Amino acid sequence: MSAPMLEAVQLTKAYGAQVALAGLDLQVAAGEIVCLLGANGAGKTTTINLFLGFTPPTSGEARVNGRAVTEHPLETKRWLAYIPEQVALYRNFTGVENLAYFSELAGRRYAKRELLAWLSKAGLPDEAAQRHVATYSKGMRQKVGIAIAMAKEAKALLLDEPTSGLDPQAANEFSQLLTSLAAQGVAVLMTTHDLFQARQVATRIGIMRQGRLLTTLTSAELGQRDLEAVYLEQMQN
Ligand code: ATP
Numbered sequence: 001m002s003a004p005m006l007e008a009v010q011l012t013k014a015y016g017a018q019v020a021l022a023g024l025d026l027q028v029a030a031g032e033i034v035c036l037l038g039a040n041g042a043g044k045t046t047t048i049n050l051f052l053g054f055t056p057p058t059s060g061e062a063r064v065n066g067r068a069v070t071e072h073p074l075e076t077k078r079w080l081a082y083i084p085e086q087v088a089l090y091r092n093f094t095g096v097e098n099l100a101y102f103s104e105l106a107g108r109r110y111a112k113r114e115l116l117a118w119l120s121k122a123g124l125p126d127e128a129a130q131r132h133v134a135t136y137s138k139g140m141r142q143k144v145g146i147a148i149a150m151a152k153e154a155k156a157l158l159l160d161e162p163t164s165g166l167d168p169q170a171a172n173e174f175s176q177l178l179t180s181l182a183a184q185g186v187a188v189l190m191t192t193h194d195l196f197q198a199r200q201v202a203t204r205i206g207i208m209r210q211g212r213l214l215t216t217l218t219s220a221e222l223g224q225r226d227l228e229a230v231y232l233e234q235m236q237n
Contacts, residue, residue, distance in 0.1 A: 003066030004029050005079075005156045005187035006051060010060035013046050020046040022211040023060065030155070033178060033188040034216075035198035037231060038208030044191035046211075048160045051189070052082055065155060078106070081149030085161045087141045091134040095119055095144050098133060099151060106152045115151070122147035123173055139170030146177050149186075157181060159190040163197055175201045199227050207234045 004027035011024040021043040028034045036044045049055050050062045053069045053076065062069045064076035089098045096115045103110055119129040122143045133141065142162055149157050163171040178201050182188050192198055198205050199222060206216045214234045
């Protein structure tokens, strides 16, 4: 069997006496969408940051495509795309110019029509793609983030509360994009506080509290159980 695209093995991170993540074991295969839920401070962002190599683990390992992030920082970054709560773009560049710039940083050069095609796939029409990002809504900026991930042909996508502050329609469009990326074989790991969105897109949902993964639910189980009730029960135990 091939290695999972994203894997945490007893992944632990402490900041001094504060244990942000305590022995996380998690696997995300190609084509899966795993959503991490949990109260503020549960360790969700820490998990994403460890996969990105933004911070080293205290013990345990984050692996991307079978490679340890700490040992292969450049290789693992090449396979990853990252979408934070606010995708950081150059406001005085157009969407196309931003995509061209970030693609070049990732070692890929595209013709303008190819860039427009990626942006269109991410739900941004040509007219919008050729406007300055300063005129964009948050939903449009997040779509550029998806286009950057698509153009990079990332194997795994890490998202940290990507739809917070999006209106329901924009969040729905974003969810559809994630579903189509997963259908193309991308492994998706996303943190969110939006139970509705998690229920809508996830193949598996993990509930975290105080640095621990308390439970994971598959989409089949979620069909039968009320996610909100399970979530609240886990928060109270
Ligand atoms: P939220 O839902 O608020 O984004 P989270 O689940 O993403 O929360 P983390 O940001 O991973 O939680 O934080 C987990 C714990 O680690 C918290 O107690 C936080 O205060 C602590 N922490 C995170 N980053 C640092 C840091 N750089 N220095 C010290 N403590 C940190």
